[in-house]
Amino acid sequence: MGMTSAAMSALKTFASSGSTPLSSTFSRHLHASAGSKKIVGVFYKANEYAAMNPSFVGCVEGALGIREWLESQGHQYIVADDKEGPNCELEKHIPDLHVLISTPFHPAYVTAERIKKAKNLQLLLTAGIGSDHIDLNAAAAAGLTVAEITGSNTVSVAEDEMLRILVLVRNFLPGHHQAISGEWNVAAIAHRAYDLEGKTVGTVGAGRIGRLLLQRLKPFNCNLLYHDRLKMDPELEKQIGAKFEEDLDAMLPKCDIIVINMPLTDKTRGLFDKDRIAKCKKGVLIVNNARGAIMDTQAVADACNSGQIGGYGGDVWHPQPSPKDHPWRYMPNNAMTPHISGTTIDAQLRYAAGVKDMLERYFKGEEFPAQNYIVKEGKLASQYQ
Amino acid sequence: MAMKRAATSAIKSFASSRNSLSSTFTRDLHASPGSKKIVGVFYKANEYASLNPNFVGCVEGALGIREWLESQGHQYIVTDDKEGPDCELEKHIPDLHVLISTPFHPAYVTAERIKKAKNLQLLLTAGIGSDHIDLNAAAAAGLTVAEVTGSNVVSVAEDELMRILILVRNFLPGYHQASSGDWNVAAIAHRAYDLEGKTVGTVGAGRIGRLLLQRLKPFNCNLLYHDRLKMDPELEKQTGAKFEEDLDAMLPKCDIVVINTPLTDKTRGLFDKERIAKCKKGVLIVNNARGAIMDAQAVADACSSGHIAGYGGDVWYPQPAPKDHPWRYMPNQAMTPHISGTTIDAQLRYAAGVKDMLDRYFKGEEFPPQHYIVKEGKLASQYQ
Numbered sequence: 001m002g003m004t005s006a007a008m009s010a011l012k013t014f015a016s017s018g019s020t021p022l023s024s025t026f027s028r029h030l031h032a033s034a035g036s037k038k039i040v041g042v043f044y045k046a047n048e049y050a051a052m053n054p055s056f057v058g059c060v061e062g063a064l065g066i067r068e069w070l071e072s073q074g075h076q077y078i079v080a081d082d083k084e085g086p087n088c089e090l091e092k093h094i095p096d097l098h099v100l101i102s103t104p105f106h107p108a109y110v111t112a113e114r115i116k117k118a119k120n121l122q123l124l125l126t127a128g129i130g131s132d133h134i135d136l137n138a139a140a141a142a143g144l145t146v147a148e149i150t151g152s153n154t155v156s157v158a159e160d161e162m163l164r165i166l167v168l169v170r171n172f173l174p175g176h177h178q179a180i181s182g183e184w185n186v187a188a189i190a191h192r193a194y195d196l197e198g199k200t201v202g203t204v205g206a207g208r209i210g211r212l213l214l215q216r217l218k219p220f221n222c223n224l225l226y227h228d229r230l231k232m233d234p235e236l237e238k239q240i241g242a243k244f245e246e247d248l249d250a251m252l253p254k255c256d257i258i259v260i261n262m263p264l265t266d267k268t269r270g271l272f273d274k275d276r277i278a279k280c281k282k283g284v285l286i287v288n289n290a291r292g293a294i295m296d297t298q299a300v301a302d303a304c305n306s307g308q309i310g311g312y313g314g315d316v317w318h319p320q321p322s323p324k325d326h327p328w329r330y331m332p333n334n335a336m337t338p339h340i341s342g343t344t345i346d347a348q349l350r351y352a353a354g355v356k357d358m359l360e361r362y363f364k365g366e367e368f369p370a371q372n373y374i375v376k377e378g379k380l381a382s383q384y385q
Numbered sequence: 386m387a388m389k390r391a392a393t394s395a396i397k398s399f400a401s402s403r404n405s406l407s408s409t410f411t412r413d414l415h416a417s418p419g420s421k422k423i424v425g426v427f428y429k430a431n432e433y434a435s436l437n438p439n440f441v442g443c444v445e446g447a448l449g450i451r452e453w454l455e456s457q458g459h460q461y462i463v464t465d466d467k468e469g470p471d472c473e474l475e476k477h478i479p480d481l482h483v484l485i486s487t488p489f490h491p492a493y494v495t496a497e498r499i500k501k502a503k504n505l506q507l508l509l510t511a512g513i514g515s516d517h518i519d520l521n522a523a524a525a526a527g528l529t530v531a532e533v534t535g536s537n538v539v540s541v542a543e544d545e546l547m548r549i550l551i552l553v554r555n556f557l558p559g560y561h562q563a564s565s566g567d568w569n570v571a572a573i574a575h576r577a578y579d580l581e582g583k584t585v586g587t588v589g590a591g592r593i594g595r596l597l598l599q600r601l602k603p604f605n606c607n608l609l610y611h612d613r614l615k616m617d618p619e620l621e622k623q624t625g626a627k628f629e630e631d632l633d634a635m636l637p638k639c640d641i642v643v644i645n646t647p648l649t650d651k652t653r654g655l656f657d658k659e660r661i662a663k664c665k666k667g668v669l670i671v672n673n674a675r676g677a678i679m680d681a682q683a684v685a686d687a688c689s690s691g692h693i694a695g696y697g698g699d700v701w702y703p704q705p706a707p708k709d710h711p712w713r714y715m716p717n718q719a720m721t722p723h724i725s726g727t728t729i730d731a732q733l734r735y736a737a738g739v740k741d742m743l744d745r746y747f748k749g750e751e752f753p754p755q756h757y758i759v760k761e762g763k764l765a766s767q768y769q
Contacts, residue, residue, distance in 0.1 A: 176721050216603045
């Protein structure tokens with residue numbers, strides 16, 4: 001049943017797009033026709049770190065731990081980290097791959113152009129969460145299925161947000177710098193170090209990760225606010241102890257600390273520009289483990305320099321990997337890292353298992369868990385609309 | 386009444402201590418009328434002092450009580466110069482009545498200094514932890530030692546949770562990469578873990594230990610605690626932590642160990658090479674309690690060997706830590722100077738607590754009972 005409706009939607013979509021021959025329509029069916037598939041995975045390379053941990057499945061060398069499983073079934077599995085430019089390894093395999101597995105930590109940017117070239121492509125799987133590195137509209141128009149491992153690293157990201165909140169409000173990093181530099185100057189840290197207790201923390205977005213964050217914040221006795229498209233049901237709101245803020249711009253000036261917890265969509269791209277940053281309290285602390293492009297890069301750097309932002313921390317940038325001269329590396333009072341929060345060993349094991357499960361369903365013609373779909377039968381998941 | 390009792394105990398203590406009778410009377414805790422000489426030893430802020438009007442904990446801020454003290458006719462001297470025979474503190478030892486010290490820049494009140502301090506009656510700690518004072522000598526001399534119990538317990542518990550996360554999630558190499566122009570996810574991710582599901586043991590479950598356990602609860606860890614005293618079942622259930630009567634039996638179960646005991650004769654050097662070896666290989670240790678609870682070199686060696694996979698804390702011995710202290714340079718550490726209990730929020734609380742106790746001292750009133758560390762010749766239970 002799933003196959004038929006997928007096929008019908010694919011036909012409809014292609015009928016309207018008018019650009020591709022009928023043969024490629026049939027090859028876009030999600031559920032694999034029998035036969036060996038070409039599966040390509042783009043992950044980050046580990047080099048000397050690969051051998052240090054047998055559970056390190058998320059890197060190229062670890063290949064999600066599914067190489068043997070795939071090859072024993074007769075499929076072809078190619079894994080690379082080389083993803084940029086017309087001559088890269090990924091580009092060579094675009095024309096004939098059936099499935100592309102990508103990951104936010106080293107994202108393969110799946111543009112409309114690449115989608116056009118990928119005549120056999122049926123399925124785009126995100127090993128992790130967040131599929132904005134894919135042109136979702138183009139994928140939908142092309143009848144592709146896009147899915148991610150919903151829930152696989154939500155706890156990981158929420159923990160990491162707590163870490164960055166504490167690092168910024170308690171002014172940890174200047175202290176660590178002193179310790180490793182042979183210095184000792186308590187005042188240079190203490191003059192702007194605060195407890196988290198009693199502060200007002202607002203989360204922009206209260207989906208899975210936002211709620212897990214609010215739960216972890218609860219014993220810290222803060223004033224918790226949340227803004228979202230949807231209000232939580234009263235039971236959950238009471239349990240979490242957070243107040244709903246319907247109007248984002250009304251919430252911002254109330255917050256000592258703001259945490260970004262939305263996906264990157266057409267609506268959220270550049271949401272935090274110079275004007276919106278100016279609406280925040282002077283000295284606001286911002287944590288963004290969501291997506292770099294939700295922020296105006298230069299506006300954030302300027303605000304850190306002026307002190308309008310008292311501290312900015314996160315593991316997401318645009319683009320990724322971020323270039324050597326990205327301003328967020330050097331702006332004052334930052335707590336940045338490369339994109340790591342959702343790729344702890346624990347998270348890798350969960351999203352590797354999720355990818356394996358979805359590949360199995362794909363081979364068997366079965367549906368994925370409903371919440372994993374990002375693009376299905378020409379439609380985008382609600383959070384991306 | 387309290388004044389009389391203090392006097393009687395003081396005489397008793399001094400009869401045995403061989404000090405002159407005149408100094409016995411000057412040891413009465415509660416101030417005879419008249420101007421007092423109060424000395425405070427804090428850290429200096431220099432250019433940072435004027436950046437924040439609430440920055441009361443530094444020399445320049447002087448706990449915000451200068452005007453209040455001087456308007457009552459008392460003398461208030463504040464300094465950061467505390468080490469050696471020619472330091473500023475030493476000059477005032479012979480005649481000061483009250484010495485206010487702070488763990489973040491501790492004035493080491495030795496038996497020798499106590500002997501010289503003929504007018505000294507009261508030692509106040511602006512913060513918590515009075516191990517920088519020779520408490521036995523203070524007790525023998527009939528002094529009162531008190532600290533602002535509870536003033537920064539939340540601060541320290543928050544900071545411990547932060548350091549747990551920094552170590553388990555392998556944050557610092559990532560930060561270093563970002564600020565150095567690098568990008569190598571694998572170099573971080575190969576040894577980065579979620580806190581969820583790990584076994585965390587706290588050595589000591591007093592005020593700070595309990596606040597930590599409460600903050601750990603939503604992280605869904607396996608929580609263990611070791612203490613002299615078992616919590617009452619209600620509280621145990623609430624925190625979700627299991628009692629471990631035997632410390633050495635608890636250690637090998639833990640992925641993460643947090644130190645939450647005071648520094649006492651019993652806990653000094655508690656974590657030596659042997660005890661560290663009892664921990665899991667790759668254990669993470671957080672110590673915001675006192676540096677001297679650990680054997681400094683044993684910790685450095687274990688970090689180098691990998692037996693300790695990460696060590697973080699804000700306490701050292703001595704403080705300030707010298708430039709060449711091994712903990713500055715050992716791998717996988719999350720150290721800072723002693724800051725966790727001296728956030729602006731904590732400073733305001735302990736400054737208020739010091740002011741309150743000085744007020745009671747001037748008026749001859751008792752302190753809140755939990756503040757006493759040495760009273761009438763006896764040490765508080767956690768130091769016995």
